Amino acid sequence: MAVLTAGRREHGPPVRGAARDTPLAIKRRRLFWPFVAPSLTFLAVFYIGPLLFGIWTSLHKWDGYSAMEWNGLGSYRTLVDDPFFRTSMLNTFKILVFVGVAVFVLAFALTMVLREMAGRRFVRAVIFFPHIVNAMVFGVLAGFLFNPGGLVNSALSWLGVDDPPKWLGSDNVFLLIMATMVCTSTGFYVAILMAAVDNIPAYLYEDAELAGAGAFRKFWHITLPLSWDVVTVCAVLWTISSVKVFELVLVFGGTFTTSGPPIETWTSALYIYRNAFTGDHIPQFGVVCAAGITNLVLVAVFTALLRRLMRRDPVEF
Template sequence: MVAPAILPARGRNTGRPRAGMSAIERSRRRLYWPMLLPALILMVLFYVVPILYAGWLSLHTWDGINELKWRGAENYIQLAKDPIFVGSIGNTLKILFVVGIVTFVFAFALTMILRDMTGRKFVRSVLFFPTLINAMVFGIFAGFLFSPAGPLNKILAAVGVTDPPKWLAQDNLFNLIMIVMIWSATGYFTTIIMSAVDQIPAYYYEAAGLDGAGPWAKFRHVTLPLAWDVISVCAVLWTMSSVKVFELILVFGGSTAQAPPASTWSTALYVYQAAFGGGSREFGVSAAAAIVSLALVTVLTIGLRRMLRREAIEI
């Protein structure tokens, strides 16, 4: 009797062609590493190496000209005591949760409306169009729209409103930024979710209708479970993109010569301002803020993936 220890485990990928394998399987095994290696090299060069360098730089103080000076964890301690950085984390979390929840509520509502609408492909293209426009354009347009002499105040004056709200006041600025984000992101996620809904057979909805299910019940018991994998991917995409919101806030709230109010900063904008804004350039503090942002998005993404994990439903 042959000892079990010398037998290869069933299904184990040993990396070597096994006896009885087809020619296609053997060629796939031989091409696995040659095809994967270029992507791994690029990922290491453009992702891993910069992250390691940022981590090393975050332990120093450097203005970009003089020599680096070791500072240890002082940059991180400085960030923890900096109310602007703490506020930027709060703003980033507002973008993640408040803007994200409202965006997905609108996306789900539009999905329920568009599912049975005639001409839904055209409407979906219209909703997706804002995604093709750079966020800086949205910032410039929103600044023009809500300016004191902008079209919105002129319309309000025409209907008799003599004292319009100060839209671009510091207390209202971040709320307007979140509204613009919702407007620009809703169509994108609606389009992705609708692509999953289009794959759901119509007889599921017909059966639910025969059982007396209304639009909400159909969405809850048919659309949501069968499109769950795509929805969870959308949630992860939003989590990663919300931490990187930068240009919209910079253009909307600031200018080429002046930074936006610190109360509107996100962590990404804080990283930029620490490195290139103001009179002093603190690349060490900027790198530390970037590492904290990376840790934040990593924790949030892993936690979200675990929270949204569920058994796949085959259609």
């Protein structure tokens, strides 16, 4: 009995921390900072540093030339009272919600159609292609199609419509921008979702068909649960990208007017640009930085809430 006990002590579990002293562990610890330091330096110089400077600037009045003047939260109060900022935030929220819902509904529908389609790789590439096209192309295309003498109005006149809508007017151009975003963004999320759906075993769908499940039931009980992690990532990506919409609005609204995009089309990113770099008035970098910090906080809050609402136990197969 004494011998067995001694054997257990001799061949028992190693002392905690002993694995850290192996030659391989020592080499890994030595290589940690040489590998991590460049990334941390890049992050500190180009992200953390500008962020801290932006926060500091948002608490001051500054035109970029004279000395900074302490303003506290005055810049944030200016944003609350600015109708242009409220309009830009409302438009950003419309893009986040309405365009996002349309994009994901179409992406899910196309994913289910393409799952069993012959030549789906080619179709997936065709759908993805608009996402990589420069926004200037869509601005030129919009002018060709929707100008008063463009192709769309010509077709409507041929059909007997005497007073076609002013597609590029301030009342309609933002709807046109949102429709363009749906067309250009859907393919990107279809490609990501299809990568997840391709990994789902085919026998699960075969069993569902034998049980009499239709297309919607197969999507709801098989496709969506087994690709939920990817759907969550797509939702976070859309939340981040929707707040940064800039060039499409600038091209659509600024190509056809000399004064730039109309106020009705401004997003939060365009608000920052127009108040900082257009030269129409003296820059107020305190207000601009306050708008940027507000956007950052909203993205962080929306992302955290979204991840919490979409959190669920993983489904294994």
